[in-house]
Amino acid sequence: MYACDIMSDVANKILLIVLDGASDRPVEGRTPLSEADKPNLDALAYGGINGIMDTVGPGIRPGSDTSHLAILGYDPYKYYTGRGPFEAAGVGIDVKGGDIAFRVNFATVENGVVIDRRAGRISDTDGLAKAINEEVKVPGIEVIFKRSTGHRGALVLRGRGLSAAISDTDPKKEGLPIKECHALDDTPEAKRTAEAVNSISRQVLSLLDGMPENLERKRQGLPPGNAILIRGAGEVPHIPPFQERYGLKGAVIAAAGLIIGIGKMCGLEHIPVGSMEVEASGSSARAKMKKALETLETHDFVLVNIKGADEAGHDGDFEKKKSFLEATDAAFKDVLKLKDVLVIVTVDHSTPVSIKDHSADPVPIMMHGPGIRIDDVASYNELVAYKGGLHRIRGMDVMPIALDLINRTKKFGA
DSSP: OOOOOOOOSOOOEEEEEEETTBBOOOBTTBOHHHHSOOHHHHHHHHTSEEEEEESSOTTOOOOHHHHHHHHTTOOHHHHOOOSHHHHHHHTTOOOOTTOEEEEEEEEEEETTEEEETTGGGOOOOHHHHHHHHHHOOBTTBEEEEEEOSTTEEEEEEESSSOOSOBOOOOOSSTTBOOOOOOBSSSOHHHHHHHHHHHHHHHHHHHHHTTSHHHHHHHHTTOOOOOEEEEEEEEEOOOOOOHHHHHSOOEEEEOSSHHHHHHHHHTTOEEOOOSOOSOOSSHHHHHHHHHHHHHHTTTOSEEEEEEOHHHHHHHHTOHHHHHHHHHHHHGGGTGGGGOSSEEEEEEOSSBOOTTTTSOBOOOEEEEEESTTOOOOSOOSOSTTTGGGSTTEEEEGGGHHHHHHHHTTOOOOSOO
């Protein structure tokens, strides 16, 4: 069906590609992956071994953070303390053990009520972020703030006597006031941290409302970014470095700050790929894959995250998701030519268009490269992957299987 070059017997490098949120539930027997015209992805599946995967566990609805940790071989039940630390690392904050980190949205508040949780999807926030980082003060605590992509940002509190056992300030919908942050236990550390977060919320609202950037947005009829919503508190964990754990020099290629942060905290080198603000395009995927193939010349392991299908799933748009996957397929053309690389293509979680959110449905996974026991699956999609030779695995199984296929595992027993 497909012509493939003869490959060497053993791969010596790993290319792990995560199609973020690409897996789905059938709608009238169809999914975007099963319907998409994707000859290159299908060729990889046809020449490889396929299966389905529970990224965290059967029936567990995973986030992108917990699923990526598991796929990289880091037990999320041990190393996941909240999304904040990964977001902070992803935007370039040098997080340290014991820091309390948060993910943040710029928002619009009028008369004490949140009227837009994303401030009109504001993107020009450099000045606002700089003001927060320089002007907001809490006695005895270092406040570090940095913008991320779009309306997002990250906040870190550094000092003694802090705790991540606190509630979010995000009301989760418009028409409600910013929530007061509360301690989730009776410790003085949690109470002190909650008070610090409430102080920061009040200071930011007072500081940003009259800034020139927001006055100009109001003049143009745009929602000002005059407040921040703080959520996802987590204490920065100690994560064993990837190279020490596996003996592989690794890199991460992604646009989302969360994925960049996970990679960096696991010891992967972040390889930037120009401007990746707009993810939902085939050109973004092609740029990432081109950079990934270049990076494989100097690294043993490369993780690539391709995001657009997840956004279409959250929008509930079947055709948009299918079209994105079709546009992305060209990025895999040169991957087929790799001869000494184990290529793994999988999904971090299902994002069915029918529910517009993550689900616990298992995702397809495929491995292609030298020494693979090729099965009879001829298409990369969640409706047929279960027929393959990998059968049903967990996210935590990926790295042990991959390491064995590149001959990097030690024998267990005599």
